[in-house]
Amino acid sequence: MTLALYGHPFSSYTWKALIPLYASETPFEFRAIGPDQPDNSAFVAASGPAGKFPVLRHDDNTVFEATTIIEYLHLNVVPDAGLIPADPHAALMARKMDRVFDNYVMGNMQDVVNEHLRNPEAPDADRTAEARARLTKAYDWLEHWLADHPPASGVTLVECAAAPALFYADWVLPIGDGRPRLADWRARLLALPAVSRCVEDARPFRAYFPLGAPDRD
Structure with a gap:
């Protein structure tokens, strides 16, 4: 499984996507956005209509918007982590x-x-x-x-x-x-x-x- 999150460590919405990954101890690669990472920035720019981070890359799937990333993690990566209540x-x-x-x-x-x-x-x-x-x-x-x-x-x-x-x-x-x-x-x-x-x-x-x-x- 290849799991990567694109974002910036000072970004509040990047935090929102990082917290469930850290809390569930899910292995992933963090790919920072910045002038020294042009490939990462280009990937994010092409990933959604606004070209904003965070963006999750999971095998062949690309997911943007922090809430959707959490929903995706719940459904496909850490279904037992309790990110979304069962009820x-x-x-x-x-x-x-x-x-x-x-x-x-x-x-x-x-x-x-x-x-x-x-x-x-x-x-x-x-x-x-x-x-x-x-x-x-x-x-x-x-x-x-x-x-x-x-x-x-x-x-x-x-x-x-x-x-x-x-x-x-x-x-x-x-x-x-x-x-x-x-x-x-x-x-x-x-x-x-x-x-x-x-x-x-x-x-x-x-x-x-x-x-x-x-x-x-």
Whole structure:
């Protein structure tokens, strides 16, 4: 079996695809994207309509989009790892939370980052304020949701989506002491060996974070 993941160690969506591979101890080759790896970059560019990473290559199959990669791993590589709950209703709820983290946490965080990338000297204040306001609403919703949904101890689709989203979102807008359940969950996620490995591998690239990476985590 030839299994390779194309991505960048500082990329949140690359983390999302790496976490299930690390957690399940699945052998694979990581193929980094960058100016020194033109072949890898060319492969990613040709793999999907947007040419974005991560991309999974498994024998003759090419899979893009981090959520789809996790679904593919569940079906074809590590079906016993528990990435998707066996109960159909629980699986539906996991997929719902995956969308919450991608669209309302990661998405709003990325909107702020994009404004700083677009104009580092003077990011649009209204757009960044609106994105942070949306992120605040997502935090508050998650804090309320956690009251009735204690975090799982293992790694499922939900943890794969939540860990990178909350890691970077807290850099853009700190979760703060007023959301103790969410702050505690973030800390527990970062302590998972698979997530901690992603954090450490990405550490050399923190200087590239456009808002300035905080001196923590």
